[in-house]
Amino acid sequence: MTEPRKLHIKSYGCQMNVYDAQRMVDTLAPEGFVETSRVDDADLVILNTCHIREKASEKVYSELGRLRVAKDAAALTGRQMNIVVAGCVAQAEGNEIIRRAPVVDVVVGPQSYHHLPQLLAQAKAGGRALETEFPILDKFGFLPPPKPAAIRARGISSFVTVQEGCDKFCTFCVVPYTRGSEVSRPVAKIIDDVKRLADNGVREITLIGQNVNGYHGDGPDGRPWALGTLLTRLAEIPGIVRLRYSTSHPRDVEDTLIEAHRDVPAVMPYVHLPVQSGSDRILGLMNRKHTAKDYLEVIERFRGARQDIAFTSDFIVGFPGESEQDFAATLALVTQIGYASAYSFKYSPRPGTPAADLRETVSATVMDERLVRLQQLIDNQQSAFNAAMIGSTVDVLFERAARNPGQIVGRTPWLQPAHVMASDAIIGQVLPVTMTSLERYSLLGNLTKPSLSTPSIAALPSVPSHTTGA
Known part of the structure; x- marks a missing residue:
């Protein structure tokens, strides 16, 4: 049985980049790649970059300097590590990345990540791969989705x-x-x-x-x-x-x-x-x-x-x-x-x-x-x-076990984390929670009996327009 290849992906910036990172992982899964949290274990490292934040390109080159050390260390053990720069910095500065960073094998823009298997094959064949042109779109004007x-x-x-x-x-x-x-x-x-x-x-x-x-x-x-x-x-x-x-x-x-x-x-x-x-x-x-x-x-x-x-x-x-x-x-x-x-x-x-x-x-x-x-x-x-949430009963969608033993964490309609003591059987359910306290940005509360109703929307808290602080 072929040993799976390990993929480490680091994503910067917006929700779109988080989503694109997930789709890149999905695209590479049929090629035998599985995710790893450790750069040193990876056969493929992808930097999924964002051009919005300050000094975005400088941060990419700094990260590439660290990856060069990891790539050299992998080579000493007989293992090949490929490095990909993807995302908006790749789109904007693709040729410059190729020129300045020999450690990079593939540069791919956000419109072309579905071509990663072909680009990696091209790099493996002995050539560095660059694809940052806007592609030919489908008849709807959009990229073809993954299978x-x-x-x-x-x-x-x-x-x-x-x-x-x-x-x-x-x-x-x-x-x-x-x-x-x-x-x-x-x-x-x-x-x-x-x-x-x-x-x-x-x-x-x-x-x-x-x-x-x-x-x-x-x-x-x-x-x-x-x-x-x-x-x-x-x-x-x-x-x-x-x-x-x-x-x-x-x-x-x-x-x-x-x-x-x-x-x-x-x-x-x-x-x-x-x-x-x-x-x-x-x-x-x-x-x-x-x-x-x-x-x-x-x-x-x-x-x-x-x-x-x-x-x-x-x-x-x-x-x-x-x-x-x-x-x-x-x-x-x-x-x-x-x-x-x-x-x-x-x-x-x-x-x-x-x-x-x-x-x-x-x-x-x-x-x-x-x-x-x-x-x-x-x-x-x-x-x-x-x-203002404290004392209110709010519907919470429970997502996962929290760090503290016995706690389950979910999100309110306003994306606030809410923690309760409960079985993990509630994960995936929307249940009413009466909020009792606040720790920094997280709410703590108790599951409310199903017979109790949540308040009307008029009763829910809002930010007063007279809030001051400047």
Whole structure:
């Protein structure tokens, strides 16, 4: 019997990269690869890279330096280790990686990972392989998916890609250049994926895409379906009890999506809706195509559909030309909305993007100071949101055993970890939990007797708009 080859994959960045990493593992499984958590044991190491974060390419080269040592050590024992750089840094800087890093055998962009077996064969034959061109898509404008058997469940929750690419061209963002134009998968293919996952024990699906609410896949009726229509259909699949989606653009929130939040219990009341800045002037420089007022109106449309809906967002601090007045507008927006959580980052230029040429930069000292103030405000809001859960009875989808013996951990509708003392027989079930305390970001509670009902959505906690902290 042939000894399985071991694969170690390290994924950086967004949920799409996590999903792509899983699909790469699935693609390579028929080639005899099994995952390992140890680099030193691996016959194949894949760095699945992200170009969004600061100094992304430098981090890749630093990691490749460490992998060179591991590859040399493997060679001394007579074992060949292949190294692949995949993802958005590979797409943007493929030729440079080949030039600077002889240790790399294969460079593959995010549109081409399904060709990994062929690329590895090419490298084994004596040539280094590079594939970063945008491929010829199928008749639906999307990459051919892996064979059905390659789609495997990984626990109670799973990602499913429905859309890829972005046409918004925000001036700070590389996604249109590394992921290409917006394309959407046909509804029938998504339904097949979700059914297969449900049959394998998945209970929660998160639909993902660079601009997921720009989804416009061909429906079985011959017409393009919007994201809200797709969510409504997926909620009908037996076994699927929760649906989420990420990441959305404020300009593409259609009425069908609002209606799905209002009418479909499986659609969770938790929306990641990046705004980036509260200043209209900065939003214009970012080419975000919305104003702060537009964003607030979208928030109110969601809240009009569900009173318990909560929001997360992304913010960039120190975008070129950001004044103290502009930053104050961001703090005011955050204070007005009240987020359950949010991500905030210092601006860093991405080569090839229009913002990289802007000269009116903000000093590192000022960016650091502003980031601290913003994160303090966001942290205070998140703490208030979590603390407001104490005393409430909330439905929790249980996912796995926790670190502490006898504890099972699950997620609330708002993605908060919730721990209870119970048998692992509850994994995969949605059960009401009365929250008793909070430890950092995790809730602790007790299973509630089935005869007790959960509160109405009007009674569930929200972040007060007067939260302060800046």
